[in-house]
Amino acid sequence: MPQRPAPAPSFWTLQFGGWGLYALLLIITFLPMHVGEGKALPLVMAKGIRAVFGLGLTSVMRLGYQRLFPGTFRRQALWALATSAVVGMAWVLLAEAWATWLYPTYHWQTNRMQLPRNALDYAVTLLGWSGLYFGIKHARAWQGERERALRADTLAQEARLASLRHQMHPHFLFNALTSVRALIGEDPVRARRMVTEMADFLRFSLQKGDFPHVPLEEELSMVRSYLSIESVRFEEKLDVSLSVMPGTERLTVPAFLVQPLVDNAVKHGLASGLLPVRVRIQVTREQDLLRIRVDNTGKWAPPSREPGPQGTGTGLRNVRERLAQLFAERAKLESSESDGWVHTVVELPAMEWTPVLATEAA
Template sequence: MLSMNLKERLSSFWTLQLAGWLAYWVMIYVTFITVVPNRQLLHLLHVKTARTIIGFGLTCLLRMTYKPAARKLSFRPIALLVLSGSIVFGCLWALLEESYFYLQNPRPGQFLSWVTFPKVALDYAMTVMAWSALYFGIKYWRAWEAERERTLQANALAHQAQLELLRYQLNPHFLFNALNSIRASIDEDKVRAKRMITEFSEFLRYSLTSSDAANIPLREELAAIRNYLAIEQIRFEDRLDVQFDIEPAAEDVRIPGFLIHPLVENAIKHGMNGDAPLHLRIAAQKDAGGLHIEVANTGHWQANGNGTGIGLRNVEQRLQQLFPDRSRFAIDEADGWVRVTIEIQT
């Protein structure tokens, strides 16, 4: 089934193609209607209609060559393709038109006059070149508009992520529990209290100073997550078990900031039920295909759980906008584990 975007692109092409060639037919007919005797108007209509239909069909075929080229080639190869394509299809246009009318009224010795054929072929080549310029011009303009729209949406999502991070920073529940744990630890375990204060301050420092939310090394994101989890481990003690499995090569890969944190927070928020311990595993690997990140926790996935969708949906949308056709976001449950997977081609 065609996606909506593909349907819109196809609809747009055929609308412009039909409208453009209809305008071409009207133009070439009206141009000659004033200089042709009335008794020849029907013949003029026949000639101009045949010419337009042939041009319409040839440019539809030419589009099959232009379409993949627009995605793969740079400006200079495309310019050469347009030049050569215009010459070839201009000659083919003139040949098909000449053949069509010759077959209707064969006249020996009058097929392909080498006096008029080059001029007619050149005129048609210029028409094909104008069509090609419009085709690539419209295509690149639409691509620029789409890229501009993606950039605006990506910036908006990045700002939304930063606002979401402020919620993490200033979340009264998180702050209350963190500060309460620090207060309780001061008299019982001063070393643990100092460590918790350090982790807490480092997490807030990262939150406030990481201004480049769309391009940070994975290690910085993981460092902030470790600070956050250290605080949560002090809160939950033995009920929270955290494991990291990070390949060294993956730590230098740049990712959108605050991308993994919502996954970790969501795992703790919805995985910590009752007195049962929560096992949390964060893994990252880099291979020829790109970066693979997995956040897994014990428990069960509730797709319609209260408040479970906003943060995850934000992560998925940011991936789609920042890495169109180069990323994958998936959630699955198996063997008592809920796994959120992110894949980014690099």
């Protein structure tokens, strides 16, 4: 499961940090011109107070800007221009009042010619702050929409995978019940044994049905249960061998991945009419690739619209869609026919099964 992104800094963290940096830049800019005159401390105090005024005024501006969300960019831009101009004048008046209070010999009339320029300077600073404020707000809103879209896409994908997994149960039941129906009349004892094997298989599938991934050894255990069901019906007509490379049992695979491949092999083998039907299951690993190969004697039978021994193509189509959903282009399913054998090969990334993966799958 992907990690959640770190939470974005709060408004007050950015506010104090930004105005602190503003004061520092002002001090660094003007300090070389005053350090030799013994005015370094008054300069630091003046620029610090200027930043404090900026912090307080923009905090008030924020209260008005919050009412502009959601809103159009044009409306926000006009408000930013007007508010920056008005508050810039207020900033000048505060600065003059502070200077008059701190320095009794100071008279604002002596500095009145610079007031418009100072107001414009402050207004530009406030306009820059407004641009950053609205920019960050829009960026966070876009990020929120993006995260909601990703969550919706993830939920849709999970729903799709759950639907595909759940399709396996009626598909298997259809095939198994068809076999039981065929056995009831000719051999009731074997039919009862097959029902028992079906109960064991379905118990296993119910326990793992909500897990998108399972260890390969559990998947193969379910395949063996399935083959036990089929062997009850076909006995010597079915010859199956299973070869598993050591060390692959703890790799993870999508639940109900191998069983439909084997089911498909048995059906196609029987449809060919060449008995006994030989099915060979081979599991190997090549570096970061897990390969599952299922071969059966006979010929490839195209899917049919009607239920029957040749099958409807649901099993392989389901597996192919689930691989595409889970792994995109990193996994593939290929089928071919040669020399009286039908070959089905699945390749997917080799991933170790871990308790963390089990928790995420749940």
